[in-house]
Amino acid sequence: MEKKTLFDKIWDAHVVRTVPDGPDVFFIDKHFIHEVTSPVAFLNLEKRGVTVLHPERTIATPDHNVPTIDQEKTIKDQLSRMQVEKLRTNCKKYGIELHDLGSAHHGIVHVIGPELGVTQPGMTIVCGDSHTSTHGAFGAIAFGIGTSEVEMVLATQCIMQSKPKKLRITVDGELGKGVTSKDIILYIISQISASGGTGYFIEYAGSAIRALSMEARMTICNMSIEMGARGGLIAPDETTYAYLKGKRYSPKGADWEKAVAYWESLKTDEGAEFDLEYHYDAADIEPMITYGTNPGMGIKVKGFIPETVGxxxxxxxxxxxxxxxxxxxxxxxxxxxxxxxxxxxxxxxxxxxxxxxxxxxxxxxxxxxxxxxxxxxxxxxxxxxxxxxxxxxxxxxxxxxxxxxxxxxxxxxxxxxxxxxxxxxxxxxxxxxxxxxxxxxxxxxxxxxxxxxxxxxxxxxxxxxx
CATH class of the missing domain: 3.30.499.10 (Aconitase, domain 3)
Incomplete structure (x- = not known):
């Protein structure tokens, strides 16, 4: 039997059709939208006379340019106000769930998805925002898309996508005192550079990764994009299930048991091959900080800015x-x-x-x-x-x-x-x-x-x- 990576298992299960010598027609389980990258997509749907195929698979919230003081008042900035109002109008018109300013579950799109239990293992998730990779912490394939692709997903619930190469980054051992998941990811990016993951989808593995909370795992996957990767994911485990249990959109009762049984299968098979692998020792990681103008320019807080020798x-x-x-x-x-x-x-x-x-x-x-x-x-x-x-x-x-x-x-x-x-x-x-x-x-x-x-x-x- 073919040995598959976690990424392969999820990807292959969502391919609707393969275009010869071209991309896959790829089904999307959940689509997050916000006020900045969705208005033009909806406008183009209207121009074409096309509706939203699966409104129940899309969830919206305004987050990118909303004020963080006096949110209950009218937004002063005209463009921001117009974008938020357009999001409200479009969600109402197409029957899309909106977590608006002031509502109980309003927030940053990549924070509320996991909080609500919308984000689940085995899913494919997209959003018109590069840090959609955050949701990969749950064992999902999640990545950012452009406005034309937002339109494509709204209209068809699918996207045209070429399958990326696979990279596994393993971090074993115990983290030292004062060292966090943010330090892990800044350390990794400093080692392989801000372009070192280009063309790859990353699986994070190892004892140091498994020891992290779900929120810490989200931080790791969130910054996969900062090394040029398409996204990053972590195999679901008991920590994942405990986080999701009882959430608003998590499966309930017999459906929960059925879901967990499926989620248990979402791990890389022993002997499955990756296109590239990196291994790191958690003991080598210290509190990190960047000193330059890309996330790969990072050093230990106690370190020195690199010389130009070489x-x-x-x-x-x-x-x-x-x-x-x-x-x-x-x-x-x-x-x-x-x-x-x-x-x-x-x-x-x-x-x-x-x-x-x-x-x-x-x-x-x-x-x-x-x-x-x-x-x-x-x-x-x-x-x-x-x-x-x-x-x-x-x-x-x-x-x-x-x-x-x-x-x-x-x-x-x-x-x-x-x-x-x-x-x-x-x-x-x-x-x-x-x-x-x-x-x-x-x-x-x-x-x-x-x-x-x-x-x-x-x-x-x-x-x-x-």
Whole structure:
């Protein structure tokens, strides 16, 4: 019998038709939409006189450019207001479930999907957003698509897709104190570069991965895209089932037992082959931080910015351009650099475990006077739990302020922008030039490292502070 990877099993089960020497016609189980990439797709459907084939398979929420203050008021920005209103109109017209601003389950699309139990093992999931790979943490094939493909899925519930190559990344061993899943993924990307996964779909494996919570696994899969991969996934296990049990859209009763029996089969067969493999020891991973303008430019917080020795031509030129933008020099220590802003949030680290970890580490302390601290929950559910668990009180006493749910300063499509020239240590996923606002300088790190920076006012190893 053919030995199959987890990815093969899910992919092959969803191929409707194979085009000779071309892509597969690929069935999509769940489609998430938001206010930015859906309006043009719906407009094109109307122009063609086509309806939504399976509205029950699509779920919507506004998240990318919604305000995180005074959400109950009319959105001031005209474009943002128009996009959100268009999402409401389209969802009503086509009978699509919408978790609107102010509703109990509003939030970032990649946070509410798992919270509601919409995301399940064995599924194929798409969204007009690159970080759809987050849902792969449940043992699903999940990836981002463009606006024309959003239209295609709405109209046909299928997409034309060529099957990617397969890459397995194994991390074995135990993580050290103060080292998180964000450090794992930043470490991996620093090792293989921001393009090292191009053309591949990644399976993460190994004892260090299996030991992670579901929220930590989501952080890993979320940033698969930051090494150029199509997506990433982790085989479901007891941790997955425990997380999903009792969720709003999770199977119930006999259906639950049947689902788990199927989910148990979703693992890579012994001896199945990958196109490429990497192995890492968890003991080698320390708290990480980026210093440049792509997520592959990462080092240990206690490390030094790499020298240019061995670099040639355009590589050296682009490297020095990146450092010039950041205001750093080759060979410098990153630790001790003064910081202006910290941001805790995004579909990478805006979940309740992330806010819990920050609150735990700043309890009884005060943020440094030079730090402006933004904490943005990934959903209304996260916001609610933060209040119920007393985390908001701890954070406010430390000088932090909890905002309302949304993508916020991750991509600065609303008013949450880091000013030009200022430094922000962020739990988000991208540190491109101007990503958090024109001229802003972003350093990516874990929530624990962000907490350490907030308290000290400079780049600090969290193990030394806490």
């Amino acid at each position: 670099m040639e031509g355009s590589n050296k030129k682009s490297y020095l351009k990146s450092l010039e933008y950041m205001g750093f020099l080759p060979g410098e220590a990153i630790q001790g650099k003064k910081i202006d802003y910290v941001f805790v949030g995004s579909c990478t680290n805006g979940r309740i475990e992330d806010i819990r970890s920050v609150a735990e580490f700043v309890k009884g302390k005060k943020k440094a006077p030079n730090i402006t601290a933004w904490i943005v929950p990934g959903s209304r559910e996260v916001e609610k739990l933060a209040h119920e668990e007393g985390l908001v009180k701890i954070l406010e006493e430390a000088g932090f302020k909890l905002r309302q749910p949304g993508c916020s300063a991750c991509l600065a499509m609303n008013d949450d922008k880091i000013p030009s020239g200022k430094y922000a240590v962020s739990t988000s996923n991208r540190n491109f030039e101007g990503r958090q606002g024109p001229g802003s300088r972003t350093l990516l790190a874990s929530p624990l490292t962000v907490a350490a920076v907030a308290v000290t006012g400079e780049i600090t190893d969290p193990r030394e502070v806490f």
